[in-house]
Amino acid sequence: QVQLQESGPGLVKPSETLSLTCTVSGGSISGYYWNWIRQSPGKGLEWIGYIHYSGSTNYNPSLKSRVTTSIDTSKNQFSLRLKSVTAADTAVYYCARTSFDGNNYYLFDYWGQGTLVTVSS
Amino acid sequence: DIQMTQSPSSLSASVGDRVTITCRASQGIRNDLGWYQQKPGKAPKRLIYAASSLQSGVPSRFSGSGSGTEFTLTISSLQPEDFATYYCLQHNSYPYTFGQGTKLETK
Numbered sequence: 001q002v003q004l005q006e007s008g009p010g011l012v013k014p015s016e017t018l019s020l021t022c023t024v025s026g027g028s029i030s031g032y033y034w035n036w037i038r039q040s041p042g043k044g045l046e047w048i049g050y051i052h053y054s055g056s057t058n059y060n061p062s063l064k065s066r067v068t069t070s071i072d073t074s075k076n077q078f079s080l081r082l083k084s085v086t087a088a089d090t091a092v093y094y095c096a097r098t099s100f101d102g103n104n105y106y107l108f109d110y111w112g113q114g115t116l117v118t119v120s121s
Numbered sequence: 122d123i124q125m126t127q128s129p130s131s132l133s134a135s136v137g138d139r140v141t142i143t144c145r146a147s148q149g150i151r152n153d154l155g156w157y158q159q160k161p162g163k164a165p166k167r168l169i170y171a172a173s174s175l176q177s178g179v180p181s182r183f184s185g186s187g188s189g190t191e192f193t194l195t196i197s198s199l200q201p202e203d204f205a206t207y208y209c210l211q212h213n214s215y216p217y218t219f220g221q222g223t224k225l226e227t228k
Binding site: 044045105106 | 219
């Protein structure tokens with residue numbers, strides 16, 4: 001059974017960089033797209049972006065200037081960095097998997113449990 | 122961005138009721154839509170993909186339909202464990218966007 005687990009600091013100061021890692025177990029990171037999604041009371045669920053196992057990326061334009069992602073296939077991990085955070089970035093952050101069978105995409109079949117990140121001084 | 126509008130935003134129902142939730146897209150998205158169930162403190166769980174395909178392990182009382190701009194999620198006979206918040210998600214165009222959610226509460 002595939003499992004995803006987010007990890008990282010739960011508190012980040014304004015203007016600093018939020019860094020999270022998602023560790024994939026029970027399956028390979030290869031062959032899939034790996035997503036970050038966040039949920040805040042004010043904005044509901046928001047897709048942040050994905051990184052493909054090959055390293056290609058796609059980000060939400062609303063966050064693109066502040067987001068970078070990376071992937072380490074040897075560790076079965078991928079990571080999110082969001083710079084210059086403000087209180088508006090306070091949210092529960094989830095990682096999730098997308099698969100592709102050559103014709104169709106199958107979004108978010110597996111999710112991490114989520115991690116709350118609070119932006120505050 | 123494609124806007125996904127769910128209705129209703131909240132719904133009161135009883136065990137055994139048939140419930141329908143609607144999601145409308147601001148432009149056509151073919152059948153590139155999924156439905157997710159979220160319970161408090163938990164990650165969303167996929168119920169339906171490709172608008173009408175039932176995720177493995179999900180009870181058959183859940184069904185999805187629609188194509189283009191209008192989609193529905195139907196629960197044929199509500200069970201106690203179905204009281205939760207439901208979201209639609211479009212993945213036809215970037216950025217992927219979710220509906221605002223429908224909170225299903227017990228009457």
